[in-house]
Amino acid sequence: MGGVWRGVFGYLFLVLMVRVAGRRPGKQITPFEFVFVFFAGGLTLTSMVGDDRSLLNAVGLIASIALTHFLMVWARQHWPVFGRIADGTPLVLLEKGRWRPDTMRRMRLQHDDVMAAARDKGLERLDQIAYAFLERNGEISIIPAED
Amino acid sequence: MPADIETKQIEDSVAKINNEVAVGSDLEFQRRWWRFEHILWLALTALVILDALGFFGRGWFAKAEAKTPDGSMRIEYERIERFGAPSLLTIHFGQNAVRNGGIQLWASDSLLHELGSQRLIPQADRSALDGHGILYTWVAAPQPDSVQFSMQPAKVGSAWLTLRVPGADQMRLKIAIFP
Numbered sequence: 001m002g003g004v005w006r007g008v009f010g011y012l013f014l015v016l017m018v019r020v021a022g023r024r025p026g027k028q029i030t031p032f033e034f035v036f037v038f039f040a041g042g043l044t045l046t047s048m049v050g051d052d053r054s055l056l057n058a059v060g061l062i063a064s065i066a067l068t069h070f071l072m073v074w075a076r077q078h079w080p081v082f083g084r085i086a087d088g089t090p091l092v093l094l095e096k097g098r099w100r101p102d103t104m105r106r107m108r109l110q111h112d113d114v115m116a117a118a119r120d121k122g123l124e125r126l127d128q129i130a131y132a133f134l135e136r137n138g139e140i141s142i143i144p145a146e147d
Numbered sequence: 148m149p150a151d152i153e154t155k156q157i158e159d160s161v162a163k164i165n166n167e168v169a170v171g172s173d174l175e176f177q178r179r180w181w182r183f184e185h186i187l188w189l190a191l192t193a194l195v196i197l198d199a200l201g202f203f204g205r206g207w208f209a210k211a212e213a214k215t216p217d218g219s220m221r222i223e224y225e226r227i228e229r230f231g232a233p234s235l236l237t238i239h240f241g242q243n244a245v246r247n248g249g250i251q252l253w254a255s256d257s258l259l260h261e262l263g264s265q266r267l268i269p270q271a272d273r274s275a276l277d278g279h280g281i282l283y284t285w286v287a288a289p290q291p292d293s294v295q296f297s298m299q300p301a302k303v304g305s306a307w308l309t310l311r312v313p314g315a316d317q318m319r320l321k322i323a324i325f326p
Contacts, residue, residue, distance in 0.1 A: 020184050050231055088180065089173040092164060106181050131168055143168060 003048070003057045007064035010044045015072070015086070087136040094132035096145075107134055118142050203325055204229040211320075219244045219315035228262070228300045228324045236262075239293040244312045249286040253311045256280050258296065261306035262322065266297040280309070300324045 017040055048061055076083040091103050093114055104110070114132045117140035123129060130145040161169040201208035209227040214220070218241040225234050244250055252271075256279050258264045269291050271283035285291060300306075303326045311317035 016187075020187055084173060084176050085180075089177055090170050091174070091177060092170065092172055095164070103177075131164070133170055133172075 003050075003052065003060050004064040006048045006050075007061040008068050010048045011065045011068045014040060014044055019086070019088070090136060091134040092131065093134055093140065094126075094129055096130060097127065103134075109134065109140075114140055114142075116140075201227070203227065204232070205234075213318055213320060215312075215316040215318050217241075217243060217316045219312045220310060220318060222310065222318060222320070224320060224322070226320075226322060228298070228322055230300050230303050230324055230326050233265075233297065233299050236296040236298060237293055238295075238310065240291070240312070243315065245290060246312075246314060248288070248290075249284060250290045251285075251313050252283045252294070253277060253280050253309075253313060254283070255307070255309040257306045257308050258298075261300065261302045261304070261324065262308060263299040263301035264296050265299050268295045268297070282313075 018037070021036060049057065072086060076086050091107065092100055093104055093107075093109065094100065099111070111126070114129070115126060117132065118126070118129055121142045121144060123142065123144060128145055129142055131143040133141050133143075135141050159169075161171040162173070163169050164172065197203065198206070200206055201210065203209075204225060204227040209225045211224055211226040213222045213224070220241065221239040223235075223237040223239075225236075228234055238252065240250055258281070267283065269285070272286050273284040275282050275284075283294075285294075303324050306322045306324060308320045308322060309317055310320070
């Protein structure tokens with residue numbers, strides 16, 4: 001029984017930590033952010049399992065985490081506010097030749113990060129970008145300027 | 148006959164920027180979230196500092212020492228324990244703890260139930276249930292001047308541990324056990 005609650009708590013705590021520690025998964029993730037993700041996951045696992053290495057404990061934990069995840073996704077779909085809390089909202093980083101410095105600073109992003117995403121789209125210079133957005137999944141998406 | 152597939156006309160449901168790109172950005176919400184993040188970072192910093200100081204066990208604040216008024220026992224223990232984490236409780240006996248060539252120690256049963264005593268070093272020559280506790284006896288010479296209980300708390304909450312050398316003052320310790 002205790003394992004189930006530990007699993008639910010561990011899942012929700014990790015979601016909160018990853019959400020707060022930064023929205024930079026995917027292409028923008030750096031090696032030291034990998035360290036955070038794996039370290040936090042490993043440490044959570046240790047306290048979730050404890051000294052109970054039984055198959056039933058593992059089944060209970062996995063089932064409780066799966067159910068919590070399902071409920072999160074369901075709540076996100078039904079209540080837009082919950083979706084914004086869980087996933088955040090897309091953010092404008094660059095708009096028609098002007099940076100949004102406050103957003104860049106608070107999201108701990110640099111101009112290089114936007115330019116890296118632009119190069120992915122075949123763009124060579126910042127002035128070729130019309131809009132740059134930080135998406136909810138942490139990716140930076142680029143809309144090229146019209147010639 | 149296959150069932151009809153439900154369809155719905157698309158609407159302009161995603162907020163646009165400059166009336167051009169449908170982004171769905173909500174800067175007001177994000178500003179509130181940033182304020183929440185700021186508070187959370189402060190709370191996490193406080194948590195780390197308190198943890199490093201031992202307010203959640205295993206540190207300077209958690210370590211405690213108690214002494215009976217008659218000097219029969221001096222106890223080193225942790226006033227804050229953690230569930231399932233090993234810890235030590237050491238009892239140093241005074242000269243007046245030796246009676247009839249041996250030492251006896253009575254410990255309340257919370258030592259076993261809440262605090263999860265695993266091992267006693269050195270082992271007692273005799274141990275017997277006595278009321279709501281256990282009476283340990285060391286008779287073989289030389290008598291130990293200190294004994295150590297190795298513990299692994301088995302319940303979350305608080306535990307009262309009573310220790311007594313029969314015929315001498317008793318010591319009652321309150322120990323918090325954190326999850």
